Amino acid sequence: MVSGKFYTICRMALLGYAIFAITACSSIPENDPEAAAEYRKINDPVEKANRYIFKFNQGVDTVVLKPITGIYRIFPKIIRNSVHNFFHNLKTPVILANDILQGEPVRAGNTLTRFVINTTIGIGGVRDQASSWGIAPHSEDFGQTLAVWGFGEGPYLMLPILGPSNPRDAIGKVVDYFVDPITWWARNNDEDWIPITRTVMNTINTRDRLWDVIEDLEKSSIDYYAAVRSLYRQQRNREIENGQRRKEKKNSDLSGYFDLVKMDDLFVKSDVELVK
Amino acid sequence: MKYQKFGFYSVFAGFYLFFCAHVSMAHANNISAGAEIFIETLATATQNTFLNKNLAPSVHKEEFRKIMVDNFDLKGVGKWVIGRYWRKSSANERIKYLQVFENFIVENYAKRFKDYTKAEFKINETIIRYNSIFVSSEINASESEPVRIVWRVNYKDGTYKIIDFLIEGVSWARTQRSEFASVIRNNGGKLSALISALNKKITYLQNQK
Numbered sequence: 425m426v427s428g429k430f431y432t433i434c435r436m437a438l439l440g441y442a443i444f445a446i447t448a449c450s451s452i453p454e455n456d457p458e459a460a461a462e463y464r465k466i467n468d469p470v471e472k473a474n475r476y477i478f479k480f481n482q483g484v485d486t487v488v489l490k491p492i493t494g495i496y497r498i499f500p501k502i503i504r505n506s507v508h509n510f511f512h513n514l515k516t517p518v519i520l521a522n523d524i525l526q527g528e529p530v531r532a533g534n535t536l537t538r539f540v541i542n543t544t545i546g547i548g549g550v551r552d553q554a555s556s557w558g559i560a561p562h563s564e565d566f567g568q569t570l571a572v573w574g575f576g577e578g579p580y581l582m583l584p585i586l587g588p589s590n591p592r593d594a595i596g597k598v599v600d601y602f603v604d605p606i607t608w609w610a611r612n613n614d615e616d617w618i619p620i621t622r623t624v625m626n627t628i629n630t631r632d633r634l635w636d637v638i639e640d641l642e643k644s645s646i647d648y649y650a651a652v653r654s655l656y657r658q659q660r661n662r663e664i665e666n667g668q669r670r671k672e673k674k675n676s677d678l679s680g681y682f683d684l685v686k687m688d689d690l691f692v693k694s695d696v697e698l699v700k
Numbered sequence: 701m702k703y704q705k706f707g708f709y710s711v712f713a714g715f716y717l718f719f720c721a722h723v724s725m726a727h728a729n730n731i732s733a734g735a736e737i738f739i740e741t742l743a744t745a746t747q748n749t750f751l752n753k754n755l756a757p758s759v760h761k762e763e764f765r766k767i768m769v770d771n772f773d774l775k776g777v778g779k780w781v782i783g784r785y786w787r788k789s790s791a792n793e794r795i796k797y798l799q800v801f802e803n804f805i806v807e808n809y810a811k812r813f814k815d816y817t818k819a820e821f822k823i824n825e826t827i828i829r830y831n832s833i834f835v836s837s838e839i840n841a842s843e844s845e846p847v848r849i850v851w852r853v854n855y856k857d858g859t860y861k862i863i864d865f866l867i868e869g870v871s872w873a874r875t876q877r878s879e880f881a882s883v884i885r886n887n888g889g890k891l892s893a894l895i896s897a898l899n900k901k902i903t904y905l906q907n908q909k
Contacts, residue, residue: 462885646901647886655875659870
């Protein structure tokens with residue numbers, strides 16, 4: 425009964441959001457091809473609405489999230505790291521599923537090994553023993569999986585409370601939430617407090633880890649919204665590529681040599697790419 | 701007969717390509733080695749400046765400005781970050797903008813080094829891609845986690861200049877570009893709007909402790 429009402433509210437909120445976003449949608453400046461190209465590149469058709477939501481999120485951060493995280497930061501780093509490790513370890517099923525869906529057997533193996541080591545020797549996940557043994561943590565989510573499968577990100581979206589996103593990543597978030605066995609288990613056992621506590625703790629933990637970055641960015645940027653948009657995209661692309669360079673198509677084994685042959689010309693006009 | 705000739709030419713072409721590749725590979729190696737020395741020297745100079753705590757903050761700032769001007773392609777980056785708006789601006793505006801851009805960077809970054817303590821700086825690898833040299837480095841300060849910075853360097857007329865740096869995969873130039881373009885776009889496409897926004901930020905940063 426309660427959950428039925430909850431979904432109705434969610435649906436209403438979503439509808440309201442859609443109407444708000446559409447009415448605030450700006451049109452493509454077709455009469456100026458350069459401006460149109462820039463508009464497509466920025467790919468933020470609902471920028472006005474996004475900026476309002478961004479302001480709202482900043483307000484929520486100032487009033488609620490930042491003060492709470494500030495209190496949390498009284499704990500020494502060692503404890504906060506343990507909290508981070510514990511909640512990261514709990515994400516294992518979701519990360520593992522996405523590793524597999526992306527066809528990354530090595531990373532899937534790492535995820536599994538990490539889980540076994542950290543849950544046992546790492547005392548339920550509070551210590552990241554696997555890292556000190558050379559198996560570094562990584563994150564995966566369904567948004568990244570969709571990207572690997574070839575789905576585009578779609579227009580930039582600033583979600584209320586949840587922050588920067590896009591349709592692909594937003595769908596990914598929903599899928600990850602419902603796939604997660606902890607969500608399932610809690611629902612079947614009427615232990616609603618578990619996913620809620622986890623979400624709250626994850627949020628505080630993330631805010632804590634981004635504390636300096638956010639402070640720095642707020643201070644140094646001249647358009648904070650645009651800076652966050654750019655950072656989000658760059659960060660996501662990096663995560664999708666898993667820190668690897670995108671695989672370049674090679675026609676033959678000699679292609680590398682051809683690149684080097686061409687390089688000498690390029691060095692002469694070094695900033696060809698930069699300054700056009 | 702015809703085929704023989706063709707064979708001869710292709711063998712010749714093969715040798716020629718092999719030769720070119722070989723020469724330019726040696727050249728590329730020299731260029732990357734030079735870039736590593738360039739970054740190493742730059743890091744040492746910056747460290748020495750900021751580790752000298754006897755200097756007044758204003759002296760620090762001016763030393764830092766010198767390092768920036770000498771080692772960064774400020775004009776190139778300055779042009780690139782405002783993209784198409786550069787072409788639309790007047791000569792007077794351009795001069796003004798480049799000066800403000802330099803001040804903005806100095807004000808923004810000199811501060812970050814203010815409380816600088818000794819850290820280990822090391823270069824991990826250097827690769828050549830997209831007409832540029834990418835030097836990957838790592839800064840290890842005792843208390844915090846290592847920070848990985850990749851320097852994007854261009855080589856031109858015997859000198860190296862930094863055109864970008866990436867911290868944990870996030871490009872500085874690209875972030876500036878999207879911010880700057882956004883400010884100009886939201887103010888009727890005027891470069892003067894960006895100049896005044898930068899000036900405002902500089903004043904704000906100067907008033908910070």
